[in-house]
Amino acid sequence: MHDETINLLEKRKRQVHTGGDFDMVAEKQSLAGAVSQRSCSFCGSRVVLYPIADAIHVVHGPIGCASYTWDIRGALSSGPELHRLSFSTDMQEKDVIYGGESKLHRALVELIDEYRPKAAFVYATCIVGVIGDDVVAICRKVEREKGIPVIAVDSEGFKGSKKEGYKAACNALFKIVGTDDVQEKIPKSINILGDFNLAGEIWIIKEYYERMGVHVVCTISGDGRVDDIRKAHRAQVNIVQCSGSVMNLARMLEHEYGTPSLRASYFGIEDMSKALYDVADFFDDAEMRRSAQRVIKEEVARLLPALAPYRKDLKGKKAAVYTGGAFKVFSLVRSLRTLGMEVVVAGSQTGTVDDYRLLSELCDPGTVILDDTNPLELAKFVKEKDVDLFIGGVKERPIAYKLGVGFCDHNHERKEALAGFIGMLNFAKEVHSSVMSPVWQFAPRRAGQ
């Protein structure tokens, strides 16, 4: 048997914090050959824009980039479902040699005629810029011909990680925002930004706000509609979830329309409650605050007894958490505490040094903090810290399972609503169903082999 001790790559050492003085670096380009868990800017743009359900999403490039993103996320729509179709220009050799502009033009015109979308998003993938296709010009042309917004998304994968893709998506969205005729703000209104309505989560959040007497103007991009996005400038405040994805859009809205924003997370009792109170505070409305209190009280009164049996079983169990953005990690650390669990490994693909500093303060001393890590490092720390549960995305799942460790999917592909108070209960159930499964007794790690 080989020596399987896993050592950190020299150049990765400062992206890993294992205790002692905090001295991390972050926001670096992934190290070649390190098998980063990150993807590309195209992926970031797809994540943000994908849930817009009455638009078509056309990937300009060779087939893979489209195949791998066909219907991969559980972003639900209450109406049209055009977003669940995958369209690609499927470039062939001759397109690469002679350019793909005319193919793109034909593809767009036919698709718009057939599917009658409210808008079209056209994603540029890696080779598009290199072969010199002018995607913006084609989009403009089709827009004129068809009379709907046709928006080029500057998402060539090599331009950066997901974060750059988020920016490109925000730029694309901002081309639609404000195109509604009416300009004035709607009283007591908000936009919910940065939630993708995975497993219907936005409906849960929206319902809480509506119970508080708040009007939701638009949701970006979960259960998104082009005509709602046109009106986004009419909300009085943007509630922005997640550290990265649509922060730029919020900034643009602030700059152009003076709409301030509040950051929020809907995971866990504490963060969810805060998200409701913050809105009431923003409107400085006593009645609204009382409603918020009522909502929270009712929900928590229902939730706590339901959580109790899970907490009993989960108390003292150890977890590793690795997500795309850093903001979610904070919520997860708190949610797991609510369940009596302790986070011993925490990290994200795209966090900043400040995020990690805060994280190291929030977690217990000795917690391993990881930036842009890879399978080998994750395996190393899962093993060393002897965790009972791993929270991450599908790419992390086999690492956990191979080592005989429970797993909970908290990524874009999840099928369980984990946001809101009800989401906390679902989360507890999901964590419980993995940690408490009897199958681990057979894993070598537990079988004492």
Add this chain to the structure above:
Amino acid sequence: MNCVTGKNFTATRNACKLCAPLGACLAFRGIEGCLPFLHGSQGCATYIRRYMISHFREPMDIASSSFGEDSVVFGGRRNLFDGLRHVIEGYRPQVIGIATTCLAETIGDDVSMFVKEFVSAERKQTALPYILHASTPSYSGSHADGYQWAVRAIVDQLAVDGPNEKFIGVFPGMVSPADLRHLRELLDDFGMPFSIVPDYSDPLDGPVWGDYHRIPYGGTPVREIGKLGRASAVVELASTLSEKQSAATLLDERFSTAVFRTGLPIGIRQTDAFFRVLEQITGRPTPARHAGERGRLIDAYVDGHKYTFGKKVALFGEEDFVVGLAAFCCEIGLRPVLCASGGKSGRLRECIMAAAPEIDPATPILEGADFAEIGETILPLKPDLLIGNSKGFTLSRTTGTPLIRVGFPIHDRISGPRSLHLGYRGAQRLFDTVCDKLMEIRQESNDIGYSYI
């Protein structure tokens, strides 16, 4: 949501294929101690990993040279060198299998030359791994092509001449880990040493571990691939494959190796042909165990023939797989009303007609098809079943046609890596699955509630 206009669309809608590097990574995963490495930007590697993990539910590390804007301007040489160094340090692989993404191909990186430079610069290092390279531009072919390109590249770069040895080389095609295991068992029973290239059955369907392994164990050892040029014979399980893509043809040209080619052994007739080849090479009759399986299979066919007769099926997947499925369906009385693939060999029709002579010559046989087109074609044909990978689920749902999941990928069931298609045993499983489904439909399509069907 499905349109019914039957127009020809320029865009590919709901693709029925994946990109070439995916196939190459799968092939590289079947070499012992090999780490697949994509030369290009990070996204492709990550997407392909995620896609494969969702099917195999096993670790599938794929390194990337993580292009940035500077690599696009100045070429990816530096990133490749850095990437190789880091992979060697972190994974300690015996082999690195490099496949190229569209971007690397488009900017014209000469990976073979880069590898040569790398090897000569780093040779002083002890134990440099084998570094293999397959050129896999997705704008020139699908995942099925990528798989074959990689297999051919592996053989091209590893096989060497020497005195003949008594063993069989087998190129199995893109089949499941369960299929590979069954092939192993079957070749064992013929009693001649053999080597399956590539064999990812263990790396992609392995046990839970005590310690994390940098690279899952299993796969075909390099030294066995090296011997292929000296094999008594090689068998290539393929039908639509062109000579240019064929690893077996390469061996024939370079080492005059005896080559046998037969389609994927799906169904009795295709499996019989495969067994005849093995009998010829080994000089032994079909082992009793398999003759027994064949007998029981025919018995099952007889017992179930009425349920399958005349039922209409639509088949889709990789071309070779569709050829095998068509042959199987026709021999049990099912009637393919459509055979479709995202691949474009130009030979699908001809191969299907040869393997399944009873098929109605008017049957639409589509190459380069996508799921939207498949949907539009089957709408008036009203098949009773769809048979293909799980990406057909959308279609199954919108048309209300049950889907029998076979091949790759299967993202919505647990059994993907363990689903057996090849040999008499594979045909038995396929037959049972199809027949059970048809019986279930019959039982549930009336209110009577027959408890005997």
